[in-house]
């Protein structure tokens with residue numbers, strides 16, 4: 001047995017935090033590495049030691065093998081835990097660790113290598129009696145041959161980049177017409193994304209469910225499976241909700257699939273944690289091998305919840321050369337577990353990721369709840385990394401109880417400062433078909449009206465607008481030094497209502513209000529009058545009584561965006577229009593900045609181009625609202641910093657104009 005005293009974690013975020021926790025439990029010293037963007041991250045603080053390794057772009061830090069290896073040596077690490085993503089399935093890195101005398105906490109490099117290519121993986125699995133999706137995974141990669149294979153199989157087919165992963169490099173072809181073009185395009189995409197144009201062609205399983213088995217092996221030839229997880233709820237071929245056991249699992253099916261999973265493990269002399277992914281055909285009841293992920297999965301807590309095992313500890317023990325501490329017979333699931341991935345992304349805008357600062361992150365205390373995250377209030381979601389904020393895992397004795405708990409947590413969780421998929425997740429968990437376990441990988445696409453989730457009830461919007469207005473009023477009130485005895489808005493002309501203008505759900509809202517005495521107000525919104533009492537205001541919270549009913553709203557402000565949350569109505573984004581139209585004050589002479597976090601849709605000008613006052617310069621999109629930045633004076637475009645498609649934060653310098 002090799003002793004491990006110190007582990008360097010070649011990863012970041014929640015998975016780094018997760019590994020650190022088990023290290024501490026085992027009395028192992030943890031070393032975190034971090035990039036520029038992560039300097040003040042939670043996981044960096046949690047580790048026993050933290051070392052800066054480079055710029056924010058992954059290639060300059062978390063993917064820089066030289067730096068990671070030299071840091072491991074410098075800090076006296078015995079082993080490297082790669083987490084998931086980054087270098088976790090990089091065979092060159094695994095081999096290098098071994099050469100440098102460092103233990104790579106993962107399977108042997110031959111296993112990683114064998115599963116790194118979808119074609120090699122399928123060929124190997126076929127040899128070991130693991131059913132694979134019918135298809136072609138041959139060496140002959142000529143377009144004519146691939147076309148012929150697709151036609152032979154019958155449509156629809158799925159083209160996959162052999163080197164693909166993470167849901168990238170896949171393309172469905174529905175009919176014979178255009179198949180050649182699709183193959184050519186898929187090859188081009190694959191070449192540019194993965195540096196390899198090899199494709200496999202597969203039968204497309206229309207009502208497929210993604211069911212995967214956790215496998216585990218040691219260096220003594222033992223291999224077991226640790227039950228299944230169902231991960232069919234996906235967007236862009238990526239998982240958002242995972243559960244165990246799978247609603248379609250029977251004892252017999254589990255035995256069959258489990259056996260196939262163990263066969264796969266044995267075929268690879270598998271000696272650490274891995275996942276064998278299958279696609280299960282709901283119609284025929286057949287299942288087929290998809291791939292083996294030779295690392296810890298994002299969704300591993302689901303398995304930990306139902307088995308009580310610590311998979312990270314088991315990984316470390318296997319890497320030390322210890323035999324598995326459990327046998328197949330010991331593996332028994334208890335109860336049900338469901339994981340929801342909270343992302344900084346806009347479900348109503350094709351799940352596009354968003355960036356920003358998590359101003360608040362709080363969740364309720366619920367028995368059986370586990371939250372995996374490295375986010376705390378103030379953490380940034382940057383453009384450099386995956387926009388996952390947290391994994392929320394609930395465990396209970398029945399599936400119904402798990403659903404109820406998850407609903408409760410998703411309602412009460414407060415995560416403010418940017419758009420998240422919180423309301424989408426809640427909507428999913430409230431869906432009757434999902435609750436009945438009737439779903440497949442196309443569920444989101446076929447059954448969920450994404451646009452409607454963001455659309456809130458007009459009355460809720462009015463309540464949110466009232467609370468936001470009073471929140472702002474209170475802040476101004478506090479800031480006032482003169483006339484302390486009179487509330488703001490209580491002026492000579494106090495009979496005149498004051499107004500606020502907001503944009504909610506792409507519609508303009510005009511809010512009129514009038515102070516009617518201490519903490520008492522009347523609001524006028526869309527012909528309705530509301531009697532309002534301000535009960536209490538805290539930094540991020542306001543309690544108001546509106547037409548005799550009391551509400552608590554959570555509020556966070558970012559620039560001119562107000563994030564308002566309440567457990568009944570979910571999240572409402574209120575965009576504040578200028579209270580007092582600003583006299584454009586330029587921070588940089590001729591500089592134009594983004595007024596809010598946005599995506600750059602189009603750059604309308606070129607360097608050196610003459611522009612006239614009022615001419616459009618850049619089109620930005622924020623929360624689905626397009627916004628054209630216009631020149632405020634005549635000039636010549638000096639320098640452009642905006643790149644189309646980029647996600648930027650408020651205050652980002654888009655371009656500079658000079659005076660001719």
Ligand code: ADP
Nearest residue numbers: 165166167168202203204205208210237290441
């Ligand atoms: P990646 O390596 O990119 O994760 P996978 O092969 O694991 O790719 O597939 C990802 C997802 O794509 C699966 O979970 C499933 O939803 C879908 N998928 C893959 N193969 C098929 C298929 N043959 N038919 C239908 N859906 C598929």
